[in-house]
Amino acid sequence: MxxxxxxxxxxxxxxxxxxxxxxxxxxxxxxxxxxxxxxxxxxxxxxxxxxxxxxxxxxxxxxxxAAFELEDAEEIFELRALLEPVCARRAAERASPDLIAELRSLSQQQIEESSRRAAGHLARIGALNDQFHRLIQRAADSPRLAKTLSGLIEAPLILRTFAQYAPGELQRSADQHLELVQAIEAHDGAWAHSIMHAHILAGRATYLRGRRSR
Amino acid sequence: MxxxxxxxxxxxxxxxxxxxxxxxxxxxxxxxxxxxxxxxxxxxxxxxxxxxxxxxxxxxxxxxxAAFELEDAEEIFELRALLEPVCARRAAERASPDLIAELRSLSQQQIEESSRRAAGHLARIGALNDQFHRLIQRAADSPRLAKTLSGLIEAPLILRTFAQYAPGELQRSADQHLELVQAIEAHDGAWAHSIMHAHILAGRATYLRGRRSR
DNA sequence: GACTTGCAAATTGTATACAACATGAGGCTA
DNA sequence: TAGCCTCATGTTGTATACAATTTGCAAGTC
Structure with missing residues (x-):
């Protein structure tokens, strides 16, 4: 190294x-x-x-x-809500069967972790979530889109500290990932775009609620 | 330095x-x-x-x-078509009177250059165009959006080599800038978004036509 | 004749020494 | 006592020397 x-x-x-x-x-x-x-x-x-x-x-x-203020968080979520759905749409139009299988595996692991809630499940879910989103980016096959997003994904790793998941939110997040896999498998770009958009906005709401409660 | x-x-x-x-x-x-x-x-x-x-x-x-292939150009225009309209909308919601005056001045200079077509007008128009788009970014007041876009604006400086303007296209581009100023002055985010979207797509068409003709 | 192996040149990667600059404290002067 | 000047200190910015790695070529061998 x-x-x-x-x-x-x-x-x-x-x-x-x-x-x-x-x-x-x-x-x-x-x-x-x-x-x-x-x-x-x-x-x-x-x-x-x-x-x-x-x-x-x-x-x-x-x-x-760098310090991340509320304003930065808003900005990051606005950009992610704009870019990640496009990523998902492109992925739906391009993804190979192998890649779809990998996505499905990730989302199923996440569903399991979300329902079992064993010790350290939050950290593992966080890692699975990252892998999932990065894999979608790879499927989108747009180097510049990926590069732009990587700068916006890093920050949430810090922001995550704030996230306090209400009962059911973890489950919902995992379910949305699975639905996204289905949309991609059906090569339905509009569906993939929509569910990803909802997914990001849901994440934003969770974050903001967690932040307000401090 | x-x-x-x-x-x-x-x-x-x-x-x-x-x-x-x-x-x-x-x-x-x-x-x-x-x-x-x-x-x-x-x-x-x-x-x-x-x-x-x-x-x-x-x-x-x-x-x-770095070499810019057709694929790269497509990707860049797709991202600009996504991000710059958002920039314009934010600018419309935030721009100060001073900044609007500056934008108007730039677009009027561009209109003049486009109709006079004096020697070296293409270079001057290119510079005015850059200044205009960057000023919109500043008005949008989103550091991350600006940073993302700067990486996408650099490249077109190279791509510009390809651009071959048909009669009227320079005029149209300048007119669109002026209409954008009006939308921003009216604080009409949707209008600003739409005209910027059309503006980028028009630029894309010009570029692609120029490229095909080689 | 083709393939492998070793050597030499070039280039990047790293460490360190030095210079320039800003900052803050302390003392001196009005 | 207040303000300013000076100097010491710490930090970044730059240059250069050295190490490590790769690549191309050539020679030797199978």
């Missing part, structure tokens, strides 16, 4: 896990020591994270961990 | 002007010598250009200038 990748992973994980709090400074030297590399690859990693919106640069003051 | 910025500008201009042809390699040493800086800022510049989609990295083989 390249040193730049190690530095990138170190900082990214630190941000997503909350080790690096929003607003805290990331000096190159400190990150370099933490990751066990020199400053050069650290600079590359920080620039990459900046491009992804996870850190900001204050001029001549280095990098700070 | 920082060395990294100089390196960035050097390569970017080279790509947009066609000095660096699509597919050609960009070795760090060569770029460093051309820009008159060391390799370190060149690396940063190339990474930035990669994030913007203007260059690609072949593993352990350095950077190559």
């Amino acid at each position: 390249r040193a730049a990748d190690r530095a990138y992973a170190t900082v990214r994980d630190g941000i997503l896990c909350g080790t690096y709090a929003a607003g805290s400074r990331l000096t190159e030297t400190e990150v370099a020591q933490t990751a066990g590399v020199s400053r050069t690859p650290v600079r590359e990693a920080l620039r990459r994270l900046h491009a992804e919106g996870l850190v900001n640069f204050e001029p001549n003051h280095g990098a700070v961990v | 920082r060395a990294a910025d100089r390196a960035y500008a050097t390569v970017r201009d080279g790509i947009l002007c066609g000095t660096y042809a699509a597919g050609s390699r960009l070795t760090e040493t060569e770029v460093a010598q051309t820009a008159g800086v060391s390799r370190t800022p060149v690396r940063e510049a190339l990474r930035r250009l990669h994030a913007e989609g203007l260059v690609n990295f072949e593993p352990n083989h350095g950077a190559v200038v």
